[in-house]
Amino acid sequence: MKQAQDKGFRSRAAFKLIEIDEKARFLKAGCRVVDLGAAPGGWSQVAASKVLPGGVVVAIDLVEIAPISGVMALKGDFRESGLHAKLIEALGSGKADVLLSDLSPNITGIQNVDQARAAELVQSAMMFCREILKPEGVFLVKVFQGEAFSEVLEGLRANFVSVQMRKPAASRGESREAYFLARGLKPV
Numbered sequence: 001m002k003q004a005q006d007k008g009f010r011s012r013a014a015f016k017l018i019e020i021d022e023k024a025r026f027l028k029a030g031c032r033v034v035d036l037g038a039a040p041g042g043w044s045q046v047a048a049s050k051v052l053p054g055g056v057v058v059a060i061d062l063v064e065i066a067p068i069s070g071v072m073a074l075k076g077d078f079r080e081s082g083l084h085a086k087l088i089e090a091l092g093s094g095k096a097d098v099l100l101s102d103l104s105p106n107i108t109g110i111q112n113v114d115q116a117r118a119a120e121l122v123q124s125a126m127m128f129c130r131e132i133l134k135p136e137g138v139f140l141v142k143v144f145q146g147e148a149f150s151e152v153l154e155g156l157r158a159n160f161v162s163v164q165m166r167k168p169a170a171s172r173g174e175s176r177e178a179y180f181l182a183r184g185l186k187p188v
């Protein structure tokens, strides 16, 4: 965390996004980005530094996100219709180029329960892509390796043209965690 603070980031997670984007280069100037599960805001800080000015960053979380320059923060569950309406308003005309999801459920310590909840969040975020992501858009999503892993991967492959796994070095300590980078929504 000290390293993150030294660089002005609110979370160590920021380094994971930087590393993934260094290789994949999907956060481009002018992009419209939605960040799900954004608190405390490390990923949104990184996204803002890449896409602003000219782009849009909307950060969503159940908990309050302290203001980040140029980022619109929305508090609530991304699955609720009220929040959905606010997001559509924030995006203005047009859909998002990039949907980021670093969502994590509240951990109970009961492995089956935690894995099922994490997989549900991925599933909901994936469905969210259908509503707010451009057909050629990019979806970066955190997944937990475990029982539901192959089901999640199958779901991503059914919905996206290309799906690649990323395991940034900054994520090494969290051995069960990995990211999928999915591009291009398949027609329904």
Ligand SMILES: C[S@@+](CC[C@H](N)C(=O)[O-])C[C@H]1O[C@@H](n2cnc3c(N)ncnc32)[C@H](O)[C@@H]1O
Pocket (backbone or CB within 6 Å): 010, 011, 013, 014, 036, 037, 038, 039, 040, 041, 042, 043, 044, 060, 061, 062, 063, 076, 077, 078, 079, 102, 103, 104, 105, 106, 121
């Ligand atoms: C690992 S943290 C995200 C860290 C963030 N990417 C960063 O760089 O600072 C996961 C977040 O997901 C949020 N979350 C979990 N379920 C959610 C939901 N249904 N809607 C919105 N946020 C949710 C949690 O409140 C938590 O803040």
